[in-house]
Structures are given as structure tokens and as C-alpha cells.
Amino acid sequence: MIKLSNISKTFNRGKANEVKALQNISLDIAPLQYVVVVGSNGSGKSTLLNLIAGSFLPSVGEIEIDGNNVTRLQDFERSRWIARVFQNPLSGTAPDLSILDNFRLAALRTVSKGLRVGTSSAFKNEFINKIALLGMGLENKLEQPMGTLSGGQRQALTLLMSVMDDCKILLLDEPTAALDPRSARLVMETADRLIAEFKLTAILITHNLKDAHMHGNRLIQMAEGEIIKDFSGENKLSLTQPDLFSWFS
Numbered sequence: 562m563i564k565l566s567n568i569s570k571t572f573n574r575g576k577a578n579e580v581k582a583l584q585n586i587s588l589d590i591a592p593l594q595y596v597v598v599v600g601s602n603g604s605g606k607s608t609l610l611n612l613i614a615g616s617f618l619p620s621v622g623e624i625e626i627d628g629n630n631v632t633r634l635q636d637f638e639r640s641r642w643i644a645r646v647f648q649n650p651l652s653g654t655a656p657d658l659s660i661l662d663n664f665r666l667a668a669l670r671t672v673s674k675g676l677r678v679g680t681s682s683a684f685k686n687e688f689i690n691k692i693a694l695l696g697m698g699l700e701n702k703l704e705q706p707m708g709t710l711s712g713g714q715r716q717a718l719t720l721l722m723s724v725m726d727d728c729k730i731l732l733l734d735e736p737t738a739a740l741d742p743r744s745a746r747l748v749m750e751t752a753d754r755l756i757a758e759f760k761l762t763a764i765l766i767t768h769n770l771k772d773a774h775m776h777g778n779r780l781i782q783m784a785e786g787e788i789i790k791d792f793s794g795e796n797k798l799s800l801t802q803p804d805l806f807s808w809f810s
């Protein structure tokens with residue numbers, strides 16, 4: 562689904578502040594893989610996601626998505642494949658609009674997955690069913706302004722809105738970093754559920770090693786712009802939390 566071939570990214574090349582953020586990364590992510598990426602600050606995790614999303618172009622190397630060479634495509638040209646959720650629960654929604662109007666806007670932006678845009682009760686009911694899946698009771702607060710919801714509630718709704726279109730890839734860049742532990746758990750559970758339901762290929766960046774242990778079916782550790790550990794399937798399952806903590810001690 563995602564294939565990176567010999568990717569390097571250097572910022573400020575040739576200047577005193579040159580940074581080799583990624584160094585000759587090759588990575589093949591199969592459809593439906595849910596890859597968790599861990600690594601110390603500055604190890605290149607966000608740069609990796611930015612390159613996949615098209616926010617930056619690589620200095621060297623090729624990127625394929627779903628068999629298409631997207632190396633030189635801008636982020637908006639890749640958005641038909643990719644949805645992205647950031648750390649800040651305030652981003653990506655309109656705070657003064659109601660939950661329902663935010664979903665109407667999101668549906669208008671995209672070819673929706675089973676949601677027909679409109680004011681009809683059919684649209685509302687389809688949306689109510691989707692939002693009820695979050696298990697937060699938000700289906701009873703459709704007219705409430707988005708800005709009055711908690712960070713966790715907003716982040717869960719943002720996740721749902723981002724995967725409603727026909728994207729195949731979900732990029733999660735520390736989506737729970739700004740949340741309290743209970744909200745963070747709810748958002749991670751929501752992400753797991755949506756990734757399974759919409760059959761997505763996903764990449765999650767996290768500094769939370771418990772989440773890295775519990776979620777996903779592949780775990781990658783980055784250091785100094787390189788992938789230094791890569792565990793999939795049974796190999797990931799056999800890792801213990803102390804194993805992960807020992808990588809950072």
C-alpha cells in the first residue's frame with residue numbers, strides 16, 4: 562500500500578544548520594497494516610509522516626501509494642488516499658458550528674462513505690449511527706457547538722470525520738498527546754475501531770510505549786533518521802512492555 566524506496570530528507574542542505582532528518586529509508590507497508598512508530602525526539606518520525614502525506618518532498622528516493630508513484634505529488638494531490646489526524650484536537654474542525662454542521666462540511670469535502678450530504682433526516686440518521694459507534698453519547702448532542710466539547714470528544718469526532726471519505730490510509734501524529742489518560746484511551750479505542758471498520762492502512766506516531774505495545778500489528782523504532790527496529794505480527798505480539806521500555810533506557 563505504501564512503499565518507500567531509499568528515502569532521504571535533508572533540511573537546510575549545505576548550511577551550518579543542515580539536518581539529515583531521514584537517511585536512506587526503505588519501507589514496505591502492506592494493505593491493512595497498522596504500523597506504530599516510536600523513537601526519541603528528533604529521530605525523524607514526523608518527517609516520515611510528512612513525506613508520506615506530501616507535506617514535504619524527499620531529497621532522494623521514491624514513494625509509491627497503492628501502486629502509484631506519488632513522489633512529486635503535493636499533499637492535496639495525495640488526499641484521495643490519505644487522511645491525517647494531528648496532535649491538537651482543535652485543528653480540523655470549526656468550533657462555532659454544531660457537531661452536525663461540522664459533519665456536513667466534512668461530507669461536502671469528500672466522496673463520503675455511505676453518508677449522503679444534506680439536511681434530510683436520512684442524512685442525520687446515518688450520521689447518528691456512525692457517531693453512536695464512538696460510545697461517547699455524542700449522538701444526543703448534535704446541535705452542540707464543536708468548541709464546547711472536550712478535547713477527547715473533539716479528537717474522536719475528528720477521527721470519524723477524517724475517515725468518512727474514501728481514503729485508504731490514516732496517518733495519526735501523536736493524536737492523544739494533548740489528552741488526559743481517559744480521553745486518550747477512548748481516542749485510541751476509537752482509532753482501532755475505525756481502522757478495522759473502514760479497512761484502513763494506518764501509521765501511528767506515539768511517545769506512549771503502552772499504546773505502542775497495545776495497538777497496531779507492526780512496531781517500528783526510529784533513531785537518527787533510520788529505522789533500527791521493525792517487528793510485525795507474531796514478533797510484535799511476543800514483545801513485552803519492559804522490552805519496549807528497555808529500548809529507551
Ligand SMILES: Nc1ncnc2c1ncn2[C@@H]1O[C@H](COP(=O)(O)OP(=O)(O)OP(=O)(O)O)[C@@H](O)[C@H]1O
Binds near residue numbers: 600
Ligand atoms: N521543516 C524543518 N526544517 C528544518 N529542520 C527540520 C524540519 N522539520 C524537521 N526538522 C529536523 O529534522 C529532525 C527530525 O525531526 P522530526 O520532527 O521528524 O522528529 P520526530 O521524531 O518527529 O521528533 P518529536 O518526537 O520531537 O516530534 C529534527 O532534527 C528536526 O529539527
